Amino acid sequence: MNAVDSSLDAAPIADWRSYPISADLVNLVPASDALDTHWSDGRVSPFHYQWLRDNCACGQCVYSVTREQLFEIVDVPEQLHPQRTRIDEQGHLLIDWQDGHHSRFHPGWLRAHAYDEVSRAERRAQRPQSQLWGAEMSEQLPQFDYQAVMADDDALLQWLLAVRDIGLTQLRGVPTTEDVLPALAKRISFIRESNFGVLFDVQSKADADSNAYTSFNLPLHTDLPTRELQPGLQFLHCLVNDATGGESVFVDGFAIAEALHQEAPELFHTLCETPIEFRNRSRNSDYHRLAPIIALDAYGVVSEIRMGNFLRGAFDAPVERMPALYSAYRRFIAMTREPRFRVQRRLDAGQLWCFDNRRTLHARTEFDPASGARHFKGCYVDRDELLSRIHVLQR
The missing domain is CATH 3.30.2020.30 (NE0471 N-terminal domain-like)
Known part of the structure; x- marks a missing residue:
């Protein structure tokens, strides 16, 4: 019931949602x-x-x-x-x-x-619960049809719920033209711009300003850990992938954090409590952010992973805590390499990854640029926009 009908000058409830009566x-x-x-x-x-x-x-x-x-x-x-x-x-x-x-x-x-x-x-x-996953996701990957998502709000909602709760999805049947990605992202909300642009091209470049724009192995990371607020969702749309190698790798950062909490709680707390400097420097930009690798929300639940070894500064911690910090950091990275957590799949032309960048760490195996063209188109949408769109669709 959205409005209150009252003789006492009552106005609509200060909310746009409906509230069913479960008890009188x-x-x-x-x-x-x-x-x-x-x-x-x-x-x-x-x-x-x-x-x-x-x-x-x-x-x-x-x-x-x-x-x-x-x-x-x-x-x-x-x-x-x-x-x-x-x-x-x-x-x-x-x-x-x-x-x-x-x-x-x-x-x-x-x-x-x-x-x-x-x-x-x-x-x-x-409250929505994150569905933790590991290597089994290779066979259970949530897949959605591009045309259905674009045309049907029910299909859109099911896709967005999977992005929210699982943090890794794939769309299929995506046209391989460059105008497709912004239209898809705007089914959620506006695109978040960064120093890499509104849209960015993931392909090998001679004058690369990021390791992502090279052909060698890119280790597991979250994008833009150097920002106060990391992008929430990342889209990677494959326009062409004829190169040898270059498979996508994913791990559920929340699942790794939970396993670390269970197996070595003291290391888990070290990564929650110790801020790490992340930095991204190029000819025209210089970003720095000091934040822990594992962030907790107001309920004490893991809400964010911040990781990018190639974007990390020198550790700055009290002398007595430095050994513990290295122990925790080494353990976390070692866990991302364990087969029980890793999903590795090739993305072909007409397919698209959409994942929670503040949860799902992603990587790319080395590829041979001489063996064929490889071109992904990417963009970001903030997590708040995802949650808002879900709420409106559910209303």
């Missing part, structure tokens, strides 16, 4: 600083009065066009209390405040935002 409000028990709401399934959710007033969605508190908040909590007394609370015939929570303001809360929205321990645990369990 059955009783309200006021306390000194909070309202205990009792649900039909037996759950009790306390809501502090400041929280309730802060989340009022009436037309005075939220602008109905943008659904963005106008009200600021500092504009009401800190010790505010309801004058009256009740449940209306539609099951909404109604509150009359001491200053004459009125609030109405949809039960589906209220339950979705309840912050009692059970409700918060329920939301955490519903």
